[in-house]
Amino acid sequence: MTRKIVRINMSDLKATYEDVPKKWAKWGGRGMTSAIVFDEVPPTCHPLGPNNKVVIAPGWVTGTPAAPSSGRTSFGGKSPLTGTIKESNAGGLSGQKIAKLGLAAIILEGTPAKDKWHYLVITKDGVEFKDASDLMGKGMYEIDELLWKDYPKTAVIGIGQAGEMKLSNAGISVNDPENKPGRYAGRGGLGAVFGARGIKAIVIDDDGGPGVEIANKELFEEGRKKLADAIMEHGLTKKDGGLNAYGTDVLMNIVNEAGGLPTRNFSAGQFEGAAKISGEAIAEVVEKRDGEGMTGHGCHPGCIIQCSNIYPDESGKALVSCIEYETAFSLGSNCGIDDLEIIARMTRECNDLGLDTIEAGNSIAIAMEGGLLEFGDAEGALKLFDEIRNKTPMGRILGQGVEATAKAFGVHRVPTVKGQSMPAYEPRAIKGIGVTYATTPMGADHTSGYTIAPEIAGVSGKLDPLTDEGKADLSLAFQASTAFIDSSGYCLFIAFPVLDIQTGFEGMVDSVAGVMGMDLTGDDAIALGKDVLKMERLFNERAGFTKEDDRLPEFMRYEKLPPHDVVWSMTDEELDKVFAWVHED
């Protein structure tokens, strides 16, 4: 059996299946989406125009039996938020089902007839194009529920109202095991590109699919066991370890303590209300309210880390899943909001409307700086989501993200790189992550090269977050290994055990090698990661990006960040070294 690609053309409503061509045969996940976008999307095309595409790809090991925490789906295209190539991956049900249908990628292309919207149903028998009229204007909670009525237990990929409006902060939702829209390919506005294809949702039913072929079962089996053991051994990923007990929001108090928690539109590195919106606080609420709330929840079948939470409302009923650390920062500290209840409700709004929570919260924060609301006005912030639901002009501003909102309000302190707003780690106080923000092909993004591991979490050694030295090399090393992990379908959190436990790293590499029938050393894995980065950097260059785009915002050079009173001090020369190899190798 060969992996297939299905090319879905919305101009003539035709789906074409083809074997994965040789040039893409080695890729999965992010490597696959970036390779296809690199080859097929003109770098200077308009992101919402007819020549952009959305590519969806499960990772190498996704859909295999028992590769731990490997259900990620990659979404790729040219981003309307950044203008760069973009890969954003999500948990949820889609990756495994796509892979089990024998599909290595779904390519969405072509232009729909004006105002004609469809949803697609992909099964072992092919692709059905369905009239989406009844789904239009609806949020993802309702979409997921409606589609499960007709297609129970399927994966549902979809966009909320933000994607219908083609707003630059529209994410792509994937339903979680409870059929809630909690998992998002959020960053970079790919939901708008999805919407520009006239697609409201895609149902994936893997019933009767051929499953994933494993070239070397023994090697795979050995690898996945070694990796699973390492995950279960590491303090951050084991059962009742940091992530399992408190979720990613376990970082809130830690990063706040380090003075790197962006607060009130990146004007301070500590927030007096941090403890009230931390993972520990979430766990307390879950315990107190019992009911459907829980921590240690998996975002997709087969996850053994289970860092997700289900936050209950006052009656104990599930309100939203999941409040990540980055969400608690963007809707919380960065808006000066310490009300966990409101943050939970705003998170639900993001999941329903189809917005990236990081960009959404940061957009509110910058509007606060522009005078729309006072920092800390939780009720006022919550009401803003109705503006997007009602498609008001204010909704059209906020739904486009931080840069657009800054322009609308005449604000010049704009914490973005390449048009994407910064996540929950202040680069003036944590220098390595600043290098990642500046240089990753994705725009300001922590997941592209998570130097927080050594700088804050003490994983793979402990580095001083406040020093510049060595951080350029560190970021590149993380970016390369991340590009490999993002291609594998494994959750990025396996990085913690993989970095600290040698057998974990071997297990990751071997499990991939086993599935793909590759002969793969650890060095090969990093080299593959660099190949992905190279395609992405070259795409961006051809789109017009230069080293001047690999910079943090100007104000971080002249405005001191409390409490450490530090500015961004990394030299431009140092930043330019990070990707110099692209033209040297």
Next chain:
Amino acid sequence: MTRKIVRINMSDLKATYEDVPKKWAKWGGRGMTSAIVFDEVPPTCHPLGPNNKVVIAPGWVTGTPAAPSSGRTSFGGKSPLTGTIKESNAGGLSGQKIAKLGLAAIILEGTPAKDKWHYLVITKDGVEFKDASDLMGKGMYEIDELLWKDYPKTAVIGIGQAGEMKLSNAGISVNDPENKPGRYAGRGGLGAVFGARGIKAIVIDDDGGPGVEIANKELFEEGRKKLADAIMEHGLTKKDGGLNAYGTDVLMNIVNEAGGLPTRNFSAGQFEGAAKISGEAIAEVVEKRDGEGMTGHGCHPGCIIQCSNIYPDESGKALVSCIEYETAFSLGSNCGIDDLEIIARMTRECNDLGLDTIEAGNSIAIAMEGGLLEFGDAEGALKLFDEIRNKTPMGRILGQGVEATAKAFGVHRVPTVKGQSMPAYEPRAIKGIGVTYATTPMGADHTSGYTIAPEIAGVSGKLDPLTDEGKADLSLAFQASTAFIDSSGYCLFIAFPVLDIQTGFEGMVDSVAGVMGMDLTGDDAIALGKDVLKMERLFNERAGFTKEDDRLPEFMRYEKLPPHDVVWSMTDEELDKVFAWVHED
């Protein structure tokens, strides 16, 4: 007497006078603003942040006695609309008065205390900083009137509500001889940079000023006479000639006939209502309503072309000055609006709020494409200006210009280059102007290299607008000579006689040489123009612009423009040749 520069720092409210330093001594007008911005503004700074500046400079011959049509004032800075260097020049009263005070440039820099607004009064005795509280929230009609109560007959430079909001389409107004805000440094949003300095207005009183020194009076006198004679001889610029009789809107029927009139957001090159909004139609209204309306009006003292009009309301009272061709296009054909009355009222709104009419009309057009209004809805379009006056979210969208409005409405047919929307000449049907749009350092701008002269108006020969051949060289030649003219303080319309009448060209060069005491041949003049272009291109490169930014929008390559059914066909290689000399010379 040496020319001075006054540096006005809004951080400490101090004005410092200095002799023009040697490095800038040869410059005037655009050459001066671009040289100062090139030397002093960090190319990657945020346009609204503390490190940007606004530079104001009269041209070389501005303020001299009887240099014909030479009252232009150049405004420079880093543009919030384009992110490029920007020079935008205006008629009105300011240039001559600044020059007569002995000033070669005014530099506005520094950051005001939060929410503190001033107006400045510049006289022979220095600069006064005045509290602007009473002027805030007011439009330019009222500002001009209020300031003339205290400072009669002065030049008033100012910003409307758009500049207060720091919107990217905020222009800088200069009062005309009737003290109306009809003359604008409109393009590129420099009004927002002005506003970011906390300056609402500047009053220029030249009473008792030293006047402009003329190094070689004989040469100057000879030159200005030759130029004046040529202007009075040329069919386009002479008394009762095309521009004098009908204003710039004489182009409406001509360009429409050529199939190059952008209509309904650049979806067609002809507009069935063109005649109704043409210069001829304006002249008819003026004649019929008598009263204060007039054509053949000068925008500044000493203009002998007098292409401006004063459009009367139904009672014959002056309603607005001036309805340019570009205004009649943007608020007219490009919105599908053929109601001259409403166009006049919208023009007045632009002049009052402080908006560039080109960008303002095009923003409405793209919002129409996005579904906000039907094309042709004149009353609906007129009402939109209240949104800006009332600082509503919709006003904040539209006031930012075409790209921001396109993003807010998810539109991908976006007729912009480097973030600035295209003026009144369809580049698919008039190829040379397309080269100018693509390559000028200013973003899509017709005045930077007005190839319309030979392509449409038959000036300096007659070229087929529909052929690509030779248009790259043509555009560069126009861009270089324009940079010289923009530095001189002469109105760009002297280009018509200068191009067609050799003594006119000599007169222009000699008059400049006479004032500046330069030894200047015609070739020297073009070389000076190229020096200006080179500074501007290098600034942009350092700001991160590449050849990928020297492109017309994607849709113009695949969407055929009626009636000629042509696409943009110029190769990228051809475009890249235009400024190759910057790194070769």
